[in-house]
Amino acid sequence: MxxxxxxxxxxxxxxxxxxxxxxxxxxxxxxxxxxxxxxxxxxxxxxxxxxxxxxxxxxxxxxxxxxxxxxxxxxxxxxxxxxxxxxxxxxxxxxxxxxxxxxxxxxxxxxxxxxxxxxxxxxxxxxxxxxxxxxxxxxxxxxxxxxxxxxxxxxxxxxxxxxxxxxxxxxxxxxxxxxxxxxxxxxxxxxxxxxxxxxxxxxxxxxxxxxxxxxxxxxxxxxxxxxxxxxxxxxxxxxxxxxxxxxxxxxxxxxxxxxxxxxxxxxxxxDDLPKFNLYDKNKVYTRARILPTSKISNTILNKTIIAEGCIISAEKIEKSVIGIRSRIGKETIVTNTYMMGNDMYESLEDIKLIGIENQLGIGDRCFINNCIIDKNCRIGDDTRINGGLHLKDTETNTYLVKDGIVVIKKGAVLPKGTVI
Known part of the structure; x- marks a missing residue:
């Protein structure tokens, strides 16, 4: 009606x-x-x-x-x-x-x-x-x-x-x-x-x-x-x-x-009882995607939301929102982060061509804290991002720091070993 x-x-x-x-x-x-x-x-x-x-x-x-x-x-x-x-x-x-x-x-x-x-x-x-x-x-x-x-x-x-x-x-x-x-x-x-x-x-x-x-x-x-x-x-x-x-x-x-x-x-x-409740009879509608369920291996999860289609092998994810089709590598720790996810999957052939170190998502042995990661980003192995008020507001081609929050720009590529 x-x-x-x-x-x-x-x-x-x-x-x-x-x-x-x-x-x-x-x-x-x-x-x-x-x-x-x-x-x-x-x-x-x-x-x-x-x-x-x-x-x-x-x-x-x-x-x-x-x-x-x-x-x-x-x-x-x-x-x-x-x-x-x-x-x-x-x-x-x-x-x-x-x-x-x-x-x-x-x-x-x-x-x-x-x-x-x-x-x-x-x-x-x-x-x-x-x-x-x-x-x-x-x-x-x-x-x-x-x-x-x-x-x-x-x-x-x-x-x-x-x-x-x-x-x-x-x-x-x-x-x-x-x-x-x-x-x-x-x-x-x-x-x-x-x-x-x-x-x-x-x-x-x-x-x-x-x-x-x-x-x-x-x-x-x-x-x-x-x-x-x-x-x-x-x-x-x-x-x-x-x-x-x-x-x-x-x-x-x-x-x-x-x-x-x-x-x-x-x-x-x-939060345990979020002020904005997505788990309510009043639905929030969005695009219906045909995505597989998320796959999580050897990861400690605490106060974390994970959307569909993710492949996660992280060591720990805490107080974070992980968006659709996200990939997070082994021994990686993610805290206080909103990762928007990806618009597509990469085939094994694509990954071979670009190199496994440059694939979509967060690589191995990374530490990510106080961060917003926009869509389709490539964060190399051993990257360390530690946002907080100790960082000055700044902007580069790949990221921006505002009020201590590090925002990785859409489609950005952070080489292996990047430190912010």
Whole structure:
């Protein structure tokens, strides 16, 4: 069954420079997470779980891999109206510019959206990790007769200055909004939150960048070409004129904005009770690959996630996420690492041609710690990578160090005996 009154619009974000080098050759929503998924799978899966199966993904940077992933993943029945389509920025008779902001991206794509019959537009970010019941959010939007609903997240005073904050009345109607307030203004911006949130001193409501707009209002708002961003312009200008509801969400939510948050979110999946639960009735969907089960020999595993199709002979792997088709050699130790895996297997003939020391994956007798290894990397025997705050931020042709995290670039080759 499809919720035929709601159209999903997923914003792919800009250049994603804070996630560089993971976004060097791919858009932010296409960045691999959790060993087998892509970031865009999160909002799409949340929509599918709420029976919202008509979605557009808006992007403009490096959209080829995202387009390929969506094309190969989200196949619905021929007899269904369901779809997930990528809309890359395009020149039209109305505009010859790229997307200038979140609202401008929606405005430039409106002619595509209006080809569909819908009553509500659900606007989402493509780079957040969370599991939300959109059906409940939509029902509360309708029940309150709101024209706009904003998903909000209770935060503490330390985090509040990094968000757009909302102030609500006793009926959860938004009365005012401020973008990234100074710390001395915070006492005036507390809102009604649950007792559990009060105990954690999370008394401020931050906008999550997740919105529901009534169709007619969205059309009206998009007629003003001078407003280019939802958070900075559309929302502050609308709350006094249009009934705006705050939908409070208290589950796990993180904005994958930089390397540090990306690394923490992935390694957090290895916790005994992860904050973001993949082992739940609400599925996270992704491309169905026909891969063999993983093969592990003589390896101590602790708090580790291993995806399909891996061949592992390591000595020890701890608090790490190992992605699809990964290969890790003998006597190798891997800790606090996200290894994204490989896009293909190499045949024995290929390995003979390139030399066994240059094959995909991590070689023998390596030590890898505090590291992100992008796809299709070749890490030679006896390589030692020990990330941490003792390392200065730096960049070479094959790796980058940011906040102590070593990121091995996609397709990089590290010769035997490399030390970082």
């Amino acid at each position: 499809i919720n035929d009154k709601v159209l999903g619009i997923i914003l792919g974000g800009g250049q994603g420079s804070r996630l560089y080098p993971l976004t060097k050759d791919r858009s932010k929503p296409a960045v691999p997470i959790a060993g087998k998924y892509r970031l865009v799978d999160i909002p799409i899966s949340n929509c599918i779980n709420a029976n919202i199966k008509r979605m557009y993904v808006l992007t403009q940077f490096n959209s080829a891999s995202l387009n390929k992933h969506i094309k190969n993943t989200y196949h619905f029945s021929f007899f269904s109206d369901a779809f997930v389509d990528v809309l890359a920025a395009e020149q039209t008779m109305q505009s010859d510019k790229w997307f200038q902001g979140t609202a401008d991206a929606v405005r430039q794509s409106m002619h595509h959206f209006l080809q569909n019959d819908f009553e509500y537009a659900l606007i989402l970010s493509g780079d957040q990790l969370y599991n939300m019941d959109f059906q409940d959010m939509i029902e509360k939007h309708k029940k309150s007769n709101a024209e706009i609903t904003i998903a909000t997240y209770p935060v503490n005073a330390k985090d509040a200055t990094s968000f757009g904050l909302l102030k609500t009345n006793n009926e959860s109607i938004v009365t005012s909004f401020i973008e990234k307030p100074a710390a001395d203004l915070l006492p005036d911006w507390t809102s009604q939150v649950s007792e559990d949130m009060k105990k954690e001193d999370r008394n401020y409501l931050a906008s999550m960048g997740i919105y529901i707009f009534n169709r007619d209002l969205l059309i009206t708002l998009m007629n003003n070409p001078n407003t280019i961003d939802f958070g900075k312009e559309i929302i502050p200008q609308s709350i006094k004129k249009h009934k705006t509801l705050s939908y409070q969400y208290e589950g796990y939510w993180t904005d994958i904005g930089n390397i540090d948050s990306f690394f923490e979110a992935n390694l957090g999946l290895t």
